[in-house]
Amino acid sequence: MPKKLDPKMLASFVQEAHSYLPQIRESLETFQRDATQREVLEEALRYTHTIKGASVMVGLPVLSHMANYAEGTLEEMVTGQRAMDTACSTWLQQTMDQLEHYLDDLLSGDMQQQALVAAVVQSFRRFKNLPEAGDMAAL
Amino acid sequence: MSKILVVDDSPTTLKMVTKTLATTGHHIITAGDGEEAVQKAETEHPDLMVLDVVMPHKNGYQVCRQLKTNATTKNIKIILLTSKDQQVDRFWGMKQGADAYITKPFEEAELLATVTKLL
Numbered sequence: 001m002p003k004k005l006d007p008k009m010l011a012s013f014v015q016e017a018h019s020y021l022p023q024i025r026e027s028l029e030t031f032q033r034d035a036t037q038r039e040v041l042e043e044a045l046r047y048t049h050t051i052k053g054a055s056v057m058v059g060l061p062v063l064s065h066m067a068n069y070a071e072g073t074l075e076e077m078v079t080g081q082r083a084m085d086t087a088c089s090t091w092l093q094q095t096m097d098q099l100e101h102y103l104d105d106l107l108s109g110d111m112q113q114q115a116l117v118a119a120v121v122q123s124f125r126r127f128k129n130l131p132e133a134g135d136m137a138a139l
Numbered sequence: 140m141s142k143i144l145v146v147d148d149s150p151t152t153l154k155m156v157t158k159t160l161a162t163t164g165h166h167i168i169t170a171g172d173g174e175e176a177v178q179k180a181e182t183e184h185p186d187l188m189v190l191d192v193v194m195p196h197k198n199g200y201q202v203c204r205q206l207k208t209n210a211t212t213k214n215i216k217i218i219l220l221t222s223k224d225q226q227v228d229r230f231w232g233m234k235q236g237a238d239a240y241i242t243k244p245f246e247e248a249e250l251l252a253t254v255t256k257l258l
Contacts, residue, residue, distance in 0.1 A: 009151060009154065009155060012150065012151045012154060013151040016149060016150055016151050043195075046148075046193055046194075046195065049193045049222070050148060050149050050193070052222055053149060053152060053191075053193075053221070053222035053243050054149040054151045054152050056222065056243055056244045057149075057151065057152050057155050057243055057244050057245075058151060058155070059244075064222075
């Protein structure tokens with residue numbers, strides 16, 4: 001955690017990010033049902049990008065990094081490099097749950113950051129078929 | 140005193156940039172998406188814009204290109220402020236006519252120095 005977080009900005013960010021998550025989930029479900037609706041995928045990408053950008057602005061680089069994983073995957077889908085299969089959908093929904101968990105922990109002050117980040121990193125690396133070790137040191 | 144239009148779809152980021160720029164004494168106005176940005180650029184005639192890239196309706200590249208090719212808005216200085224941090228993003232942003240490109244998280248001093256330089 002950075003040394004100095006502005007509590008007002010942090011509260012503003014948590015409220016903002018919380019408002020995006022249901023919309024991202026709904027967009028993903030819609031796209032999974034109907035892959036011709038590319039605009040909903042682009043919307044999910046935009047909200048995820050906004051969480052990434054705003055979180056690093058308020059001093060939460062780890063959360064930004066977590067959002068960056070999801071953004072990268074959504075970008076691959078938008079550009080047609082990746083299909084929305086079950087594994088992809090499950091991983092994205094799981095990542096949204098973890099982002100929400102992180103936000104809830106921030107509000108409650110009961111931060112289990114390290115365990116949560118470890119879970120996110122491991123699930124991402126598994127999803128991408130990367131070796132399990134890696135990334136944690138950077139985080 | 141100059142007028143600065145800050146554009147970002149994130150209310151939190153908008154507040155943070157506005158707070159930073161408020162120290163300059165310039166008049167700050169805001170917009171929450173690309174279309175509102177174009178509309179305010181045309182009606183409010185700001186001297187400078189701090190413009191996000193990934194936004195609903197029109198992205199920052201489209202806004203920048205539109206304003207820089209319009210005779211009435213082409214002289215507005217534009218700083219792209221974005222978390223798109225790849226070289227290709229910067230190249231593309233400057234190609235749209237932006238006067239400066241700053242990545243998030245920005246250093247307050249860098250943003251303030253760039254604003255001072257451009258105004």
